[in-house]
Amino acid sequence: MKRRSFFKVLGAGAAAAVSSEPTRAAANRPSLRYLRPPCALEEEEFLAHCINCGQCGEACPNRCIKYFSLENGLASIDTPYITPREKACILCMKCGDVCPTGAIQPVPREAEAIMENVKMGHAEVDESLCLSYQGKTCGVCYRACPLPDVAIRVGRLEQPHVLENCVGCGLCERSCIQMPHAIRIVPSHG
Amino acid sequence: MKPFFLWRHLNKLRWVSLSVVFAMLVLLPYIHVYQTYVAAHAYDLLAPSEQRVFDVMETLTQPFTNDPAEDLDAIKGNTWSGTFWGLKLSDPLAALGQMAAGLTLYWPFLLTALIPIGLSVVFGRFFCGWICPATFIYELNSNLASWLRWAGLKVGNRRLDKRIKYGVLAIGIVLSAATGSVLVAAIYPPAIIGRELYYMIGIGGFGAGAMFFLGTLLFDLLVARRGFCRYLCPGGALYSLLGRYRLFRIRRIVETCNDCAKCNAVCEFDLDPLRDGFGQECNNCTACIAVCPTDALTFAVRITDYPAQGPGHLGRRYRGEHEDVAGHEEAA
Structure with missing residues (x-):
C-alpha cells in the first residue's frame, strides 16, 4: 500500500513536470522573475546539467544565490536563482569555478571575459518611474553598475541609457531608490 | 582460523566516519557563512548571534588559513558533489541522472564520478554504510525504533521486495529524461541532507526535500x-549494481560459527550472513563482524560469495548430525 502511494506521488509529479506550460507561465509572473547565476547555460540545457548540489550558493560570497523549492515547477526544484531586487550578483564568478557540471560555465573575473560570456539578462528603464526622467537628478543605477559607461551611460540630468554590453547582474535594479523600481532586469531565459 | 583482530573494531571506525562526514556537512555551511562575514568586513554590524558564529569559526579555522575568504574555498559541497582542493568528486547517481536528463555525455562532469565508481566496484555498497549522511540519521532512527519496541510500542517491521529499489532507480532515470532535469536528486536522501543542511544554516529555512x-x-x-535504504533508495540500487562483483566481501568461517543468528538480527539490510547470503546489497558495514560472539565472520577477497556452507560447526545442528554419524560408525 505504501509502495503504491509512493508511485502515485511519483506519477503525479511526472504529470506536473511533463506538462511544462504552467511552469513557463509561472516563470513569467513578475513575482517569480529570476535570474540564473552568471554564465549559466540556456535554461533548458541548464536544467539538464544542474545536479542541484548547492555548491554555487556555498561559493557565493555575496549570498545572493537562492534555491527554488516547488514554486517554479518540478523541473526547477533545488536549482539556483537570483532575485536582483533582493540581492544582486557582484560578478565574482566563483560559482562558475565551483560548478562541477558546467551548468554554470567558468569565466575568468575580467571585464572583457565577463562582457563576452555573461548574459543573465538586460536592464530596462521605465521612464515613467525613473526620477531622472521626471526632472530630479538621480543616477544611482549608473553609480551601482560594475561596468559604468560600458553597460550603462547617463545623459542629461543623469538619465540612464542601457547599452548592449549590459550583462544583467542586477546591481542597478537593487540600488534603484524608486519604489516600484524604475530599472529592472529582463532575464535572458524565456 | 581467526579473523584479523581489527575487523571487529571496524564498526566503531565506521561510526567515526559517518559522524565526521555529517559534522563536515554541518560545518561547511557555517564556514560559508563565516566567509561571507569576512568578505563583508562588517563585524560590528553583525547581530550578537552572528558574532558568536564568527568567533567560533574564526577560532576553528585560524590555524589553517591566512585569508579565510579565499583559503576556505578549498572544501565545498557535500557527498552528492564536492570539491576538495581542486579535486571534484560526485555521486555516480548524479552522473547517471545528468546523462539521462540531458541525453548527452558531458565528460568533465562524468569523470568526477570515476573515483567513487572505482571504489564501489572494489568495496561494493560501502558508501551506504560508511559515508552516506542519511545513513547516520537512519541508523539512529533504527536504534530509536528498537528502544520504542523495548518500551512496548509497535514499530514497523514489514518485509518488502528488495528489488523495488531497482524499479525506483529506473523510474528516477526515466523521470529525469522525461523532464530534462536531474530529478533523482530530489528523492535521494544523501543529496537531500547535504542540500537541506546548507539551506538551514547558510540560507535559513528548508526546501521540499526536508x-x-x-x-x-x-x-x-x-x-x-x-525500509528506505533496503527497498526504495535509487542510489543504493546503483551502488548495489556497481558492487555486484566487489572484491572485498564478508564471509562466514563455518568451523567457528555456532548458529546463534546474532548476525542476521543485527544486519540493517536484512541480509542472511548466517547462511552465507550477502549478495550485492551488503554494504560492508561490519556490524555482523562486531556482534559475532565466536569471531566467525571475516573479510575475504573474492568476486562472488561463498556458496552456502551449511550449519556452523559449533552449532547444535551440526554437532547433532555428526554425533549420529560417529554413532553409526561405531555400530558398524
Whole structure:
C-alpha cells in the first residue's frame, strides 16, 4: 500500500513536470522573475546539467544565490536563482569555478571575459518611474553598475541609457531608490 | 582460523566516519557563512548571534588559513558533489541522472564520478554504510525504533521486495529524461541532507526535500526497519549494481560459527550472513563482524560469495548430525 502511494506521488509529479506550460507561465509572473547565476547555460540545457548540489550558493560570497523549492515547477526544484531586487550578483564568478557540471560555465573575473560570456539578462528603464526622467537628478543605477559607461551611460540630468554590453547582474535594479523600481532586469531565459 | 583482530573494531571506525562526514556537512555551511562575514568586513554590524558564529569559526579555522575568504574555498559541497582542493568528486547517481536528463555525455562532469565508481566496484555498497549522511540519521532512527519496541510500542517491521529499489532507480532515470532535469536528486536522501543542511544554516529555512526526508524517516519507523535504504533508495540500487562483483566481501568461517543468528538480527539490510547470503546489497558495514560472539565472520577477497556452507560447526545442528554419524560408525 505504501509502495503504491509512493508511485502515485511519483506519477503525479511526472504529470506536473511533463506538462511544462504552467511552469513557463509561472516563470513569467513578475513575482517569480529570476535570474540564473552568471554564465549559466540556456535554461533548458541548464536544467539538464544542474545536479542541484548547492555548491554555487556555498561559493557565493555575496549570498545572493537562492534555491527554488516547488514554486517554479518540478523541473526547477533545488536549482539556483537570483532575485536582483533582493540581492544582486557582484560578478565574482566563483560559482562558475565551483560548478562541477558546467551548468554554470567558468569565466575568468575580467571585464572583457565577463562582457563576452555573461548574459543573465538586460536592464530596462521605465521612464515613467525613473526620477531622472521626471526632472530630479538621480543616477544611482549608473553609480551601482560594475561596468559604468560600458553597460550603462547617463545623459542629461543623469538619465540612464542601457547599452548592449549590459550583462544583467542586477546591481542597478537593487540600488534603484524608486519604489516600484524604475530599472529592472529582463532575464535572458524565456 | 581467526579473523584479523581489527575487523571487529571496524564498526566503531565506521561510526567515526559517518559522524565526521555529517559534522563536515554541518560545518561547511557555517564556514560559508563565516566567509561571507569576512568578505563583508562588517563585524560590528553583525547581530550578537552572528558574532558568536564568527568567533567560533574564526577560532576553528585560524590555524589553517591566512585569508579565510579565499583559503576556505578549498572544501565545498557535500557527498552528492564536492570539491576538495581542486579535486571534484560526485555521486555516480548524479552522473547517471545528468546523462539521462540531458541525453548527452558531458565528460568533465562524468569523470568526477570515476573515483567513487572505482571504489564501489572494489568495496561494493560501502558508501551506504560508511559515508552516506542519511545513513547516520537512519541508523539512529533504527536504534530509536528498537528502544520504542523495548518500551512496548509497535514499530514497523514489514518485509518488502528488495528489488523495488531497482524499479525506483529506473523510474528516477526515466523521470529525469522525461523532464530534462536531474530529478533523482530530489528523492535521494544523501543529496537531500547535504542540500537541506546548507539551506538551514547558510540560507535559513528548508526546501521540499526536508519533507520528503521526514517521510522516509516515518516510513522506516512505521513500515519497515531501514525500509528506505533496503527497498526504495535509487542510489543504493546503483551502488548495489556497481558492487555486484566487489572484491572485498564478508564471509562466514563455518568451523567457528555456532548458529546463534546474532548476525542476521543485527544486519540493517536484512541480509542472511548466517547462511552465507550477502549478495550485492551488503554494504560492508561490519556490524555482523562486531556482534559475532565466536569471531566467525571475516573479510575475504573474492568476486562472488561463498556458496552456502551449511550449519556452523559449533552449532547444535551440526554437532547433532555428526554425533549420529560417529554413532553409526561405531555400530558398524
